[in-house]
Amino acid sequence: MTASATGTRPLMRKPKPARSPWLHVGMIPLTLLWLSPIVFVVFVAIRPFDDLAARGLGALPISFSWEGFSTAFEGGGLMRALGNSIIVTAVGVVLSLALSACAAYALSRFAIPGRKTILLAMLAGNLLPPQILLVPVSAITESVGIYDTLTALIVVQVGFGIGFYTFVLHGFMRGLPNEVFEAARIDGAGAGRIFWKIVLPLSRPSLAALAALATTWIFNDLIWAMTVLRTEARFPITAALLNLMGGYSSAWNVIAAGSLVAAIPTAIVFFAFQKQFVSGLLVGSNK
Amino acid sequence: MTAPAAAPARPSRAGQAVRALRRVPLLVWIFLLIPLVVELFWVFWPAANSFSLSLTRWDGITPAEPVGLGNFADLWDDPIFTRALQNNVIWAIGFGGLSVAGGLGLAVALNKPGPLVGLYRSAIYLPMVVSLAVTGLFWRVMYAPEGPINAALGVVGLDALRNQWLADPDLALYAVLIAAVWRQCGYIMVLYLAGLKSCDASLEEAAAVDGASAWQRFWKIVMPQLKGVNMVVFAVTVIDSLRTFDIVWAMTRGGPYNMTQLLSTYMFQQAFTLGNLGYASAIAVVIFVLAIGFIITYLARQARAEED
Numbered sequence: 001m002t003a004s005a006t007g008t009r010p011l012m013r014k015p016k017p018a019r020s021p022w023l024h025v026g027m028i029p030l031t032l033l034w035l036s037p038i039v040f041v042v043f044v045a046i047r048p049f050d051d052l053a054a055r056g057l058g059a060l061p062i063s064f065s066w067e068g069f070s071t072a073f074e075g076g077g078l079m080r081a082l083g084n085s086i087i088v089t090a091v092g093v094v095l096s097l098a099l100s101a102c103a104a105y106a107l108s109r110f111a112i113p114g115r116k117t118i119l120l121a122m123l124a125g126n127l128l129p130p131q132i133l134l135v136p137v138s139a140i141t142e143s144v145g146i147y148d149t150l151t152a153l154i155v156v157q158v159g160f161g162i163g164f165y166t167f168v169l170h171g172f173m174r175g176l177p178n179e180v181f182e183a184a185r186i187d188g189a190g191a192g193r194i195f196w197k198i199v200l201p202l203s204r205p206s207l208a209a210l211a212a213l214a215t216t217w218i219f220n221d222l223i224w225a226m227t228v229l230r231t232e233a234r235f236p237i238t239a240a241l242l243n244l245m246g247g248y249s250s251a252w253n254v255i256a257a258g259s260l261v262a263a264i265p266t267a268i269v270f271f272a273f274q275k276q277f278v279s280g281l282l283v284g285s286n287k
Numbered sequence: 288m289t290a291p292a293a294a295p296a297r298p299s300r301a302g303q304a305v306r307a308l309r310r311v312p313l314l315v316w317i318f319l320l321i322p323l324v325v326e327l328f329w330v331f332w333p334a335a336n337s338f339s340l341s342l343t344r345w346d347g348i349t350p351a352e353p354v355g356l357g358n359f360a361d362l363w364d365d366p367i368f369t370r371a372l373q374n375n376v377i378w379a380i381g382f383g384g385l386s387v388a389g390g391l392g393l394a395v396a397l398n399k400p401g402p403l404v405g406l407y408r409s410a411i412y413l414p415m416v417v418s419l420a421v422t423g424l425f426w427r428v429m430y431a432p433e434g435p436i437n438a439a440l441g442v443v444g445l446d447a448l449r450n451q452w453l454a455d456p457d458l459a460l461y462a463v464l465i466a467a468v469w470r471q472c473g474y475i476m477v478l479y480l481a482g483l484k485s486c487d488a489s490l491e492e493a494a495a496v497d498g499a500s501a502w503q504r505f506w507k508i509v510m511p512q513l514k515g516v517n518m519v520v521f522a523v524t525v526i527d528s529l530r531t532f533d534i535v536w537a538m539t540r541g542g543p544y545n546m547t548q549l550l551s552t553y554m555f556q557q558a559f560t561l562g563n564l565g566y567a568s569a570i571a572v573v574i575f576v577l578a579i580g581f582i583i584t585y586l587a588r589q590a591r592a593e594e595d
Contacts, residue, residue, distance in 0.1 A: 023396060023401070024403065026396070027396065027397075027403070027407045030407075031407050031410045031411075034410050034411060034413075034414070035410055035413070036435070037414075037425045037426060037428075037429050037469065038414075038417075038425065040428060040434075041425050041428050044428055056433030056434075056438060057428060057431045057433050057434040057435065057438070058433060058434050058435040058436075058437060058438020058439065058441075059438065099321060099322040099325065100322060102318035102321065102322060103318060103319050103321075105315070105318060106311075106315045106316070106318040106319035107319065110311045110312075110315050111310055111311060112315075112319060116590070116593065118323070119593075120586055120589065120590055122322075122323070122326055123586065123589065124586055125326050125330040125331060125334075126330075127578075127582045127585065127586070128330065128334055128575070128578075128582070129526070129529050129530050129551070129571070129574045129575060129578050130530060130532075131530070131532075131550070131551050131554050131555070131570070131571040131574045132333075132334050132337045132572070132574065132575045133329075133333040133334055134554075134555070134558060134559075134567075134571070135336075135337060135340060135558050135564050135567055135568050135571070136333035136334075136336035136337055136340065137329065137333045138559075139336075139347070140328075140329075140332075155325075155329065156329060158329075159325050159326055159328070159329025159330055160329065160330060162322050162325060163326055163330070166322065167589070171593075190312070190314075191312045191314050191315050192314050195318075216418075219418070220418030220419065220420070220421075221418075222418070222419070222420040222532070222533040222536070222537070223532050226555075226559070227559070238418055238420040238421070238533075239420075241420065241421065241424060242536070242537060245424065252428060255424060255427070255428070256424075256428055258424075259421045259424040259425055259428075262418065262420075262421045263416070263417045263418070263421050266416040266418070267413070267416050267417070269416070270412070270413070270415075270416040274409070274412075277416075278412070281474060281477045281478070282477060282478065282481050
């Protein structure tokens with residue numbers, strides 16, 4: 001679905017003449033303005049509390065201190081929260097993609113009756129507003145006995161995400177050339193073997209795009225964590241940060257440092273996989 | 288096994304189904320059924336439950352007590368609910384309008400590659416990777432009484448415009464909205480950049496040769512080709528607006544005086560702060576009813592895309 005968006009039309013035209021400098025005149029200030037919230041949060045995070053109290057949040061830093069970070073880690077338990085987030089994200093992403101890849105394979109390569117309806121129904125599940133699920137999901141986790149555990153959060157993330165990932169992977173797997181499958185079947189490979197040896201390796205680009213996207217979604221989630229978790233020690237970083245804010249409401253350097261810690265993992269994913277990330281965002285919008 | 292549509296049409300539909308069943312290996316059925324059951328159990332079953340819960344009064348401990356449509360009648364008379372509904376309309380229009388205008392404008396400006404363009408694009412995308420909750424915290428720093436925004440206004444001599452942004456009942460909703468738009472613009476820009484890439488450049492060139500101005504070319508040649516993207520952006524924006532929760536919760540929790548309450552935050556508060564689970568479910572049903580039209584629009588488009 002995304003692969004087709006690139007490189008279809010060979011561009012034979014000559015490169016455009018140099019553009020007017022006005023683009024840069026407009027874009028440079030805009031870019032700086034755009035980044036300013038991030039820059040200011042960095043400034044606040046690295047300033048000592050006394051300096052913040054004396055000169056206000058808007059002043060530029062004149063001294064540097066790790067105070068905000070160390071308080072956030074020690075007093076706020078951010079390390080534990082970060083660990084929880086990483087566990088939930090890693091397990092959640094792998095499980096969702098594994099299950100979705102299986103479902104997408106079944107729906108795209110086999111004559112399952114009503115497969116189009118099944119596919120769209122699965123996608124529809126992902127589009128539902130989460131609010132319609134919150135109260136029953138919380139009750140169900142309680143009755144299954146996993147309320148207030150990371151397992152509950154993982155399971156809920158997987159259940160809610162599957163529909164979208166299946167839809168995207170289905171679009172990709174459907175486009176795989178038939179000849180490959182014919183050849184494999186003539187060689188006597190069964191459905192499982194074809195999936196493992198051919199479909200999964202060939203689907204790597206779309207799996208990568210979805211993995212980048214799913215990582216940020218699951219890592220950044222707040223509402224599901226607040227719905228199925230109660231104990232602070234099990235909170236992922238988003239929920240833990242909001243708690244931190246309650247405890248250190250005037251210590252802006254602690255809050256800023258904590259927010260940066262929460263933002264850095266997804267920023268790394270973004271910079272490392274910018275191409276996959278962007279193509280991940282495009283799936284489902286097909287041009 | 289592959290392309291079932293290619294199989295010759297058979298007279299009996301039932302026979303066809305049976306044959307299809309036999310043609311699909313057992314393992315493949317398992318591949319399909321496990322994810323399907325997970326989604327049915329964790330998405331569709333709870334969703335159905337919300338509807339029945341919305342007809343009850345329930346505190347989560349004692350058995351739910353059926354009240355018919357009583358919750359919905361109460362909602363109608365609930366000033367906070369009305370406020371939340373109104374705010375959600377403002378939110379959908381403001382959030383949608385500003386992020387589409389911003390995202391589309393940026394996409395047009397940054398469509399053609401050039402020096403620094405990649406850098407500008409990355410800067411605009413960057414907020415997207417920051418979670419909505421953290422975006423909220425970032426902007427709390429910005430909006431703090433002695434924070435950067437007020438300080439900057441002081442520096443340029445606009446002291447009169449300094450405000451307690453998040454504590455002012457008239458401004459708070461818009462202050463939160465700006466933060467949300469800051470994060471959304473990058474996403475909309477990605478969608479439009481892809482749309483612009485698939486536009487036929489020769490049409491625009493032909494119009495330019497015929498003497499059409501850049502403005503005319505944009506509205507008469509490029510915009511019609513972006514119809515598909517517009518549809519997706521519209522549906523996605525409305526669905527997103529109805530889901531918006533994290534950023535408001537992180538910045539104001541619906542306050543001051545419920546002036547930034549959206550349907551989702553009010554629903555959450557009723558459910559998990561106040562324990563009115565039936566009433567909260569009724570709000571959830573309202574959110575669902577408002578969203579379903581747009582969900583279907585989006586699905587219909589995806590279904591059509593599946594066909595070609």
